[in-house]
Amino acid sequence: MTHPQVSFEFFPPKNDEQIESFTRTRDKLAELKPAYMSVTFGAGGSTRARTKATVLNIQRETGISAAPHISCMSEDTDGIRELLDAYLEAGVDRLVVLRGDRPSGGGSGVFDYAVDLVRFIREHYGRRFHIEVACYxxxxxxAKKPESDLLHFKEKVDAGADGAITQYFFNFECYASFMEDCARLGMDIPVTPGIMPITNYSRLARFSSMCGADIPKWIGKRLHAWEEAGDERSIRAFGEDVVTGLCQQLLEAGVPGIHFYTLNRSAATLTLCRNLGLDKVGGSQAA
Ligand SMILES: Cc1cc2nc3c(=O)[nH]c(=O)nc-3n(C[C@H](O)[C@H](O)[C@H](O)COP(=O)(O)OP(=O)(O)OC[C@H]3O[C@@H](n4cnc5c(N)ncnc54)[C@H](O)[C@@H]3O)c2cc1C
Incomplete structure (x- = not known):
């Protein structure tokens, strides 16, 4: 049986305090030898330089493969090629390819959908990059209808995505049902669940309302009550139980790996990995 791989997602730090905290988190999580670490970009592509600097920093300082998220927003095709050339030159050969969220002031990118960017990369770079895409x-x-969203996901697979990472969720059943739909449509790429540790209710509720992730009532109501009572310890303990249980179900179902949305903090992710025995998995190292 192959071991599930672990990967960690960071956002690019923007000031000295954030850099210090990112560096501590990077080093603690690097000890778990993840398959790779990925770095997000801001809405509208606003963090291009910081995303790149953070990716290069991870590879240089830890020797672990790092994957920039790249988007269709705020770039012309020359800019995208320049960025991809620079990544290849620096030994970065894994990407998370997204449309990106449209900036609040409006505006769009050089491509309308992530599938167009996947096609562009395959057309100009062949198979030189390993491409992960998002799925939901x-x-x-x-999405207008569930089936159209699935078919749009399939377009990304057919365009050459090697794997996909899911938006976070708290119901095992939605992942199982999604995988049945993927199989029905003939998709067989690895679909890695994206997992959000629970450490804070307001932040989780804000993210979830933005990205459409459901917080089941039995979870949300408890977290809300503890937050109102100022009981952070109960939030963390319950969050650890819930997310450990979800990951156990996913691992038993044979998921290819787990991708943790770390929010640049190590404690909750480390605890989950230890609970799941994923702290001894190991992964691929950058060349
Ligand atoms: C793992 C992961 C990492 C992420 N990282 C970031 C990040 O770093 N920065 C950031 O800003 N956001 C990030 N996001 C959020 C993501 O950018 C948003 O969810 C965005 O709204 C959609 O991106 P996508 O790549 O899934 O888009 P797409 O695959 O293009 O889909 C977007 C929507 O368009 C529809 N669609 C697709 N193709 C067509 C078509 N041909 N015609 C009509 N409709 C179509 C889809 O059904 C869907 O509703 C991430 C999400 C995930 C799951």
Whole structure:
């Protein structure tokens, strides 16, 4: 049986305090030898330089493969090629390819959908990059119908995505049902669940309303009550139980790996990995 791989997602730090905290988190999580660490970009592509600097920093300082998220927003095709050339030159050969969220002031990118960017990369770079794309077991908030969202996901697979990472979710059933739909449509790429540790209710509720992830009532009501009572310890303990249980179900179902949304903090992710025995998995190292 192959071991499930672990990967960690960070956002690019923007000031000295954030850099210090990112560096501590990077080093603690690097000890778990993840398959790779990925770095997000801001809405509208606003963090291009910081995303790149953070990716290069991870590879240089830890020797672990790092994957930039790249988007269709705020770039012309020359800019995208320049960025991809620079990544290849620096030994970065894994990407998370997204449309990106449209900036609040409006505007769009050089491509309308992530599939167009996947096609562009395959057309100009062949198979030189390993490409992960996003998918949504609870469906993307803009999707008109579940089936059309699935078919749009399939377009990304057919365009050459090697794997997919899900939006976070708290119901095992939605992942299982999504995988049945993928099989029905003939998709067989690895679909890695994206997992959000629970450490804070307001932040989780804010993210979830933005990205359309459901917080089941039995979870949300408890977290809300503890937050109102100022009981952070109960939030963390319950969050650890809930997310450990979800990951156990996913691992038993044979998921290819788990991708943790770390929010640049190590404690909750480390605890989950230890609870799940994923702290001894190991992974691929950057060349
Ligand atoms: C793992 C992961 C990492 C992420 N990282 C970031 C990040 O770093 N920065 C950031 O800003 N956001 C990030 N996001 C959020 C993501 O950018 C948003 O969810 C965005 O709204 C959609 O991106 P996508 O790549 O899934 O888009 P797409 O695959 O293009 O889909 C977007 C919507 O368009 C629909 N669609 C697709 N193709 C077509 C078509 N041909 N015609 C009509 N409709 C179509 C889809 O059904 C869907 O509703 C991430 C999400 C995930 C799951």
């Amino acid at each position: 077991p609870e469906f993307h908030p803009e």
